[in-house]
Amino acid sequence: MRHLLPLSLLALLASGCERMPEDSVFLYGRLLKEDGSPQAGSLRVERALNRSFVDGQYNPEVDWNFEPYSEGDSQDSGDFTLEIVYGDTYVEDLYSYASHRFRVYPPLDADGNGVFVAFFFQDDVELPALRPWTSGLAVTSGPEGPTLSFAPAPPGPEVPPAGRQREFYDNEGNVVPRPPSTTMPVVQLHGAGALVWQQLQAASPWVPSPYVLEDFQGVEAQVRALSADEWYFEPLAAQYSSVTFRMEWRSPRVAVPPGGLTPISRGAGCSAAPVDGACPFTDGKLLPRDTLPESQQPGAGSDFGVEAVSFTLPAPARPRRLVVRALETTLGYTPRMRLVLEGSTDAVSWAPLGDFPIVNYDEKDRNRELYSYALTNDEDSPFDAPIVVFNGPLFLDAPLTGDAPVRHVRLRVTGEDGKTPGRLLKLAELSLFE
Template identity: 60%
Template sequence: MRSSLTKLSLLALLVTGCERMPEDPVFIYGRVLHADGAPAAGSPLKMERALDTRSDLSGIPEEVEGRTWDYAPYSAGTSEASGYFTLEALAGDLYTERYFSEGYYGYLQHRFRVAPPLAEDGHGVFVAFFLEDDVELPPLQQWASGFSVGDGPEGPRLTFAPAPPAPTLPPSASLPESYDNEGMSTEQVPPSTPAPVVQLHAADGVVWQQLHAASPWVPSPYVLEDFSGVEAQVRAASVGQWYFEPLGAQFSQLTFRLEWRSPRLALPAGGLRPLSRGATCSPLPAPGPCPFTDGKAAAVETRPGSTQPGPGNPEGFGVEALTFTLDAPVRPRRVVVRGLETTLNYVPRVKVVLEGSLDGATWTPLESLTFVNFDPEDRGRQIYQYSLVDTDADSPFDGPMELFTPPVFLDAPLTGEASVRHVRLSVRTEDMQFAGRLWKLGEVSLFE
């Protein structure tokens, strides 16, 4: 296959010259494998295309020349007996020309996605990627996760195999390098090492997400609360970048997100109802009941529709704090925070701060809980967090799975001794010197 890459690239060079014309073909090579490593012969493949959603930062409308942000069918193919496949795109379809306001002219990049069908047992794999010319994709090999749900003394017991290894660099490719503040190369950066991510799904959103989960994993009864119809699954992903310089052809860069998923398995309904269910909250994002104590998992913007700075909203979105008011004074013993997104996703560690009050005027600390946004020593994150932003929602099978700035999910005891009627939630940097804003939130649950 790799010799074909060289021959085809050389042919393209002889026909078109050094610069690709819009109608010139660009070739995408890959291989489909079963979980045991055997070739997946005759596997149907679909390649889809979408505009890179990073472009929405420029205020570009949702449609450009009839092409939307969502993935749409682009081409299809079938793997050979060896599992290898070749897909084709046109050079002119890798980017869309765009005239911006005030005479600025530029290009919008397209992102592609290739996915074989789900296995009979529900396992799946796909790759989303950017490319500049001919590239070789990482192998699309199913993950033998062995995912199962059993009964344990503390509740449902989820077991699964270790995550697949990171994809191996093709012989024709090279790795990006990390540089220090003085512009000196420090090390090559391979694709990230996959780690299991457990997700618990309700009908309207994610009930829980556990990063770097270890098997067996048992959700606490507080995590399950009184949700019903919850399904569990385990996922994993690797992000990476490869450079190709084939003989007689143009340089090409491949930036990819390779992701695996298990089937979803049902969990028994939980049996704990939080004392905060139905509590009022302030400020309310919209008229009606508080969406953060209604027992629904969907994350809601704390200030929806507010995208411009203004009075009480200097950063353009989010609120400084949310206050929950209970029916009567209680001593909360535990808190579960689900799906919290904040403006402090740029710092490695954030403090989720809970305070209590009887009268809503005098506040005392309940707990300060640390959440790890990311490892500041992760060299790969410096490369991929911008080039692969918003690919968390690229799965053709499942909802989002954010790798670089994951939403906050916390389940922790509260040590305060005082009874309170009001509970205030906010976020600060780990040293408590700077306050952030709450952008989105799924649910806050307090238990006695």
């Protein structure tokens, strides 16, 4: 029953009254050590506003930028109470209304473990307990190369005694509670300022192939986990309150031995090319780039991106392996698509080298629909680059077919039927190996 009494009393005092901008609302929670015992320590509170829908205009280039709001401390019991001015939770103008998104987190511990919660909320609410995850991430040498081992992902946060999960209507019109969101473990391999690889739903032990490691130097491994939920509070004789949150845990980074494979595509030219000079998709720098920047688009109303990117190898070769990093397409919003690689000797006649079915998401996964709002902002983390859960970048490591040498290769995407063309929006790197 922790916090139930103060939450009810505060709501009772406000019963029947609209919140005024100068009123206070409160966030309750607990800070815990990795072993689950109470932690007395400092907390940071930050907030962000997506202004793309404010001021009567839509601007997709404006994103969430968190800024410091306040600081707080937990007691020896681990409990904390954070005060927020109600008028600081939203922005309203003549055309629109927008809620600030808040995040609360303790500093990283001495080992680099961390946890945070980012959320929208209404009135007084309880936050999930902030407890870092001891992942035990380790990198060892195995017969297949470096092996990553780590603990199972932490369970999703428990609903506090004063709250309950929100409900929804099923297909028969019955009111049922939302299922708890399961925690997703994610392995990331970091290179020089960009991702070498990202593996969602990763399981320990995890072994990256030598093609994934390529010849990159200074690679570091990290394991992260995320969960989401929506809680509803209805104190006695008072209006309800709610919190919709994304919670993430992160481990420190651990060095990975360098790979030793240089792709035959390194330095290959490409078309369409987003920049003059060397192709940014084969330079080994791993930075995601637009396939065709807005300045090069045909005109207003045109589709962004390109239907295909073609590459010219330095010399004819027989590609046996394909690695694609951080590919974004117009079909990433569909449940399934196909990634197609073709080869040619003259860039006129094309033959298949690989046709890969891609599952972007399970359309039967109700949690995707229920928690899309909770996971609305991928850039919530105060510690790391974003984890994009829905419609995220594609990473693929797959064998190729075809025995004839080719000088040119072409990458494109289609719908699940293999006929409906998609467009390539962004790409970090394409690597081919013999």
